[in-house]
Amino acid sequence: MITSELIYSVSQLNREAKRLLATHFMSVRVEGEVSNFSAPSSGHWYFTLKDAQAQVRCAMFRGQQQRLGFRPGNGDLVIANAQVSLYEPRGDYQLVVDHMEQAGDGALRQAFERLKNKLLKEGLFDESRKQTIPLIPKKIGVITSASGAAIHDILTVLQRRFPAIPVLIFPVSVQGESAKFEICAALQQANQQAEMDVIILARGGGSLEDLWAFNEEMVARAIVASEIPVISGVGHEVDFSIADFVADLRAATPSAAAEHAVPHQSEWLSGFKFMENQLIEKLRRQLNLQQQRLSWLNKSLHRQHPGEKLQRNAQRLDELEQRLNKSIKQTFTQGQQQLALNSQKLKQFQPTDKILQHRQKLVYSQQRLQRAMQLKLSTLKQQQIGVSQTLHAVSPLATLDRGYAIVQHQGSQKIVKSITDIAENDLLDIRLAKGRIVSQVKSVIHD
Structure with a gap:
């Protein structure tokens, strides 16, 4: 029996099927696990997307791969953007993938x-x-x-x-x-x-x-x-x-x-102990150094003390007085010797008038000599008194006798010269002519 039904060739059928799939599925997004991945020398990728119940063949051509930031591998979970198509020579239904991204952990x-x-x-x-x-x-x-x-x-x-x-x-x-x-x-x-x-x-x-x-x-x-x-x-x-x-x-x-x-607290405790030992040793060395410096300063202060200077000047004055007395005695002795010599000469010539004149002259010379000696002695004593008074006047102890005081910071012993050197609640050591006063500053008044 002859019929007019359309008979398709295999290639026609596959072509029509491909057209229908492409028309009906313009673009789809499919999530699945990659398997059977292969990348032949052409550079195209071929793989299968599957889930627990089914699978579908996929192809991704080399030109579409450049936009991907990763290369898929078997077992990767991906989401593929694709066109549904059919590979005509074999009649295989497949997806032509144009983009792909990782799903699940990959997306994260x-x-x-x-x-x-x-x-x-x-x-x-x-x-x-x-x-x-x-x-x-x-x-x-x-x-x-x-x-x-x-x-x-x-x-x-x-x-x-x-x-x-x-x-x-x-x-x-x-x-x-x-x-x-x-x-x-x-x-x-x-x-x-x-x-x-x-x-x-x-x-x-x-x-x-x-x-x-x-x-x-x-x-x-x-x-x-x-x-x-x-x-x-x-x-x-x-x-x-x-x-x-x-x-x-x-x-x-x-x-x-x-x-x-x-x-760890043990490390810090060990470090603290080490630093403590170092600090103790440094303080010990510093204390020894300061003690040596204090001893030197005490000796230097002792040498420069006004009392020491007065004592040395008094000793010098005594020495000068002894030399003056010795000089006077020597001069007097020489005068006596010369008198004796002159008397001897007079006895030889027996000039009565000359003797009387010389005796008067001798008495006069003796009187002048005695007056000169007394005047010299008085001058030297006055110089001695003047020097003593001058030394006493410049002595800090004399200043203290006039009612003044030396004010020092207690502890540092630094002398207070101005109101700017002290502050409220400072402890001061006030030295008077006789004794000391320890006081605390209650207020500071700037004139």
């Missing part, structure tokens, strides 16, 4: 890298803007979950290393949608209280999704805005978060963050 990693690069360009990771962690904080703030293992580890380390430092805990959620808001609020509250020297921001390990609250931009900016240094201890040693990069110090774990926050 892309978001992580985008935010990381953004904050890096802003300079928020620069070491120059990070604050120094105090050597011995007066108080430590801890922002973490109140029920997690992290708080137990932190408190255990702090108790072991430096139990005297108080700790203030700010309990927050460390995962979930509300975690980022609670963390930001806790950082703001800690800065408002301004009681702490350092803040530990921590949580235990987990997946990237579990740790995501510490990769939020608002949390990163809250850490940067903190006027109190922040130590981040998020996850395990291999985990890195945005909070780690912007924090003033990154610790591998919560326990490590606690170790960075405080020193």
Whole structure:
């Protein structure tokens, strides 16, 4: 029996099927796991997207790959933008992928890298803007979950290393949608209280999704805005978060963050003991040096004391008096000798008149000599009295006898010369002609 029904060739059928698929599915987004991935020398990628119940062949040509920031591999979960098509030579239904992005953890990693690069360009990771962690904080703030293992580890380390430092805990959620808001609020509250020297921001390990609250931009900016240094201890040693990069110090774990926050008290006690011994030794050397200097000053003061000068001048005066007396006696002796010689000559010639004249002259000379001697003695005594009075007048002791006093700072013995040298409540040592007075300054009056 002959019919007029249209009969398709295989190639016609595949072509029509391809057209229908392309017309009906202009563009689709499909999520699935990559398998059977291959990249032949042509540069095109061929793979299969699958889920638990089905799979579909996919192709991504080389020209579309340049816009991707990653190379897919077997097991990756991706979201593909594609056109539904059919490969005519084999009649295989397939997706022609023009774009692809990672799904699940992969999408989070892309978001992580985008935010990381953004904050890096802003300079928020620069070491120059990070604050120094105090050597011995007066108080430590801890922002973490109140029920997690992290708080137990932190408190255990702090108790072991430096139990005297108080700790203030700010309990927050460390995962979930509300975690980022609670963390930001806790950082703001800690800065408002301004009681702490350092803040530990921590949580235990987990997946990237579990740790995501510490990769939020608002949390990163809250850490940067903190006027109190922040130590981040998020996850395990291999985990890195945005909070780690912007924090003033990154610790591998919560326990490590606690170790960075405080020193070990035994190390500081040993250091204090060493410094104490050094200080004692330095003070001992300084005391010996000052004692030697004081001894030298005492000797120097003793040599310059007015009493010493008066004693030396009095000794010199006595010496001059002795020399004068010796000179007078010598002159008198010579005069007697000369008189005897002249008398002897007179006896030889017996000139009566000459003798009488010479006797009168001798008496007159003796009288002049005696007057000269007395005048010389009186002059020397007056000089002696004048020198003594002059020395006594310039002596500080004479000044004290006239009612004056020498005022010194008690302890330093520094002499007070002006009203600007003293202040209220200073202790003064007041030396009088006889005795001393210790007084305290009640007020200072500037004339």
